[in-house]
Amino acid sequence: MAKTGTPIESVDVCVVGAGPSGLSAALVFAKQGFSTALIAPEVNHADGRTTALLQASIDLLDQIGVWDGLVLKTAPLARMRMIDDTGRLVRAPEVTFDSVELELDAFGYNILNTDLNAALEDEISKSDNILYINEIASSFNLGSECALIETASGRVIEASLLIAADGRNSSVREAAGIDVRRWSYPQVALVLNLEHERPHHNISTEFHTPTGPFTLVPLPGRASSLVCVENTEGADRLRGLNKDDLALELERRAHSILGKFKVASKPQTFPLSGMNAKALTANRVALVGETAHVFPPIGAQGLNLSLRDVAALGRVAAEARSKGADIGAPEALSNYERERKTDIVTRTGAVDLLNRSLLTDLLPLQVARSAGLYLADKVTPLRKLLMREGMAPGTKARTSFRIKRPAWPKRLGAR
Template identity: 50%
Template sequence: MAKRKAPAADADVIVVGPGPAGLALAIALAQEGLRTTLVGEVRTARDGRTVALLDASIRLLDAIGAWHGLQMQAAPMAHMRLVDATDNLFRPPPVTFNAGEIGLDAFGYNIENATLVAGLAALADNTRGLARVAASATAFTAGADFAEVSLDDGRILRAPLVVAADGRNSRMRADAGIDIREWSYPQTALTAILAHSRDHRDTSTEFHTRSGPFTLVPLPGLRSSLVWVCSPEQAETLAARDDEGFALAVERQARSMLGRMRVEGGRGRVPMSGLSVARFTADRIAVAGEAAHVFPPIGAQGLNLGMRDVANLRDAVVDARTRGLDIGSPEALGAYERGRRLDVRLRTTGVDALNRTLLAHFLPADLLRGAGLIALDLIGPLRRFVMREGLAPHARLPRLMSRAGAADPLL
């Protein structure tokens, strides 16, 4: 009796989840000649959310050909100002970071999330070797030669490697048996886009309050995006106000820094929480983006960390193929596992520590945070080191994020 022939793979890589990280990864892999399938329906709801893309993320988008079409719809963040508004006994002066101090025109750019996704989706549609499947993935199974992804339309797709970029509630990650740790904070983040009467001068301002950071980030024109972290009770009260009342509350909280304000577009409300994974890979699968880590919206780390996932995983897959390895094997994925573990752990710890010190109402914590801000204001080398580390880890950046042929100011 003839031996039954195994079914062929449908792609080299299946990426599940068409958010910014999933889209960018699928495009990057297809551009390297890997047959790539992106699974999921693109959603571009305008809900007042923006993303602050730091310099290394901009380089990645530029390298895959996405940034040229997005730049005019984004605003540069040339300056970042930290203001202690905790009303503690030891209040340091505001600290301003200038991108020019580390050789950059801007720390990054702020753009509406829906605009970013739409731009990446349009590029994906025109990328050779990249297939789009609008169905939802319902199950993941790892096999000896390839993994299978079941779809809600009854189809089954096969590839040597699957990437779970399907968000914090990732079905692919759960089916792969990757354990997670989740936590929450007694806070809610309110998001909105506001027009204002004064120029933001390409400056992002973050007020540290007792309930969490209150941040205004520049958008093109006389507009800024808001992330206001506060108690659930305060968030409930603020969310119940009409647009005029909400804008007035924002104006007062911002000390009228940007003049009169007006809500422009949708408003959002997000409970503050976090998530981390026990490992970034399993049999024939890697996790990336919010399937791998979830951050509260503090310090612009969430999507930027996801973009580093993209760049690191792209390097690991390309290098494995060059060496003739099975790209879904533990040996091939080992570089990605090792490369992401320390970076994500350090960022998670840093953001969590900052947020908890604001909530502590503990004098030694206030003194330590205040002394740190004063040191950043007065000590130039320390300030520049913190700026570089805030943009990227103190390590060699993956290739799509590096400045080819020049000394990298981030290193």
């Protein structure tokens, strides 16, 4: 740790990590009046991926003051369509979830991660309550009274609460002694953005294939983001194609529903894996985002789950402060763990089950998956329940949905 005599800078909260979860966490605590330090290298401005922001995430971004500046850079997801393209003996019916059934214009909005990160970073730069230290956090001393964090240059930060938002290989989590369970899949996600000749009509389409989902998510204009889940050999083959041949192959897999494709961003590949932390808290430490959970990019759940972590931790800290309690004490941390555990376990399990159901050749599992989608298509109360829970877990009524919309027509057509 730091040498004797090194000045200590004291804050209420220290966040380590500058992904969307870490940036959002810093803003949530700063907006609530907590003095906050953010320690991380440069914000990632080269991430070509997109995120479909669902209701709870939109609420959070609205509360921290960035949603108004982002909404016109997004594309609404008015309908979500699932198509069984496995070619197997037992196949599920096509299912379409329509936001109009919940009296909404959209389930959520798709945005480029670069735009989201830039907006969060810009809001942080305006805050007088955030000390942004553009360095690596090199060591941690987690005591019963406070957490001490030393940076690469030797600065020392003292905080009542240390938030680990430094990713799946978190150094904070390791210092806190929190173990994880990891697993892997025989799959790789190919991610890129496309332009196409036909309008998407704000419909997100997910083809279920034998190697995993092939998902097209609307972007502004005649463009969409793509997540194509393949086996390792298939992903390598796709990435080795030139842009024209890749566009033709992807159009074929999409059955030309959006017409001719043009590759609009550099293809990226990500081996699929999963991870769950065995605890969400330890001495003065709370995990959020991918320090706590990792799973395949299916069902628009990854970052949305992470931002629900951030929102819950902010609520727990505010409640502790209102009672005059220590925001990093065991009681507050246990309240956070209790609030988040069920959501994390159920979401991770559901995504894992859906992904594995596409890979299996076992007939009973194929029948079960098909029956489930059939019921979702035909049983209106079940379909509405799935839509509500997909957007905001635990929602009981339509009034819980408060998507702040841009000034465009209520029912959206071609863009």
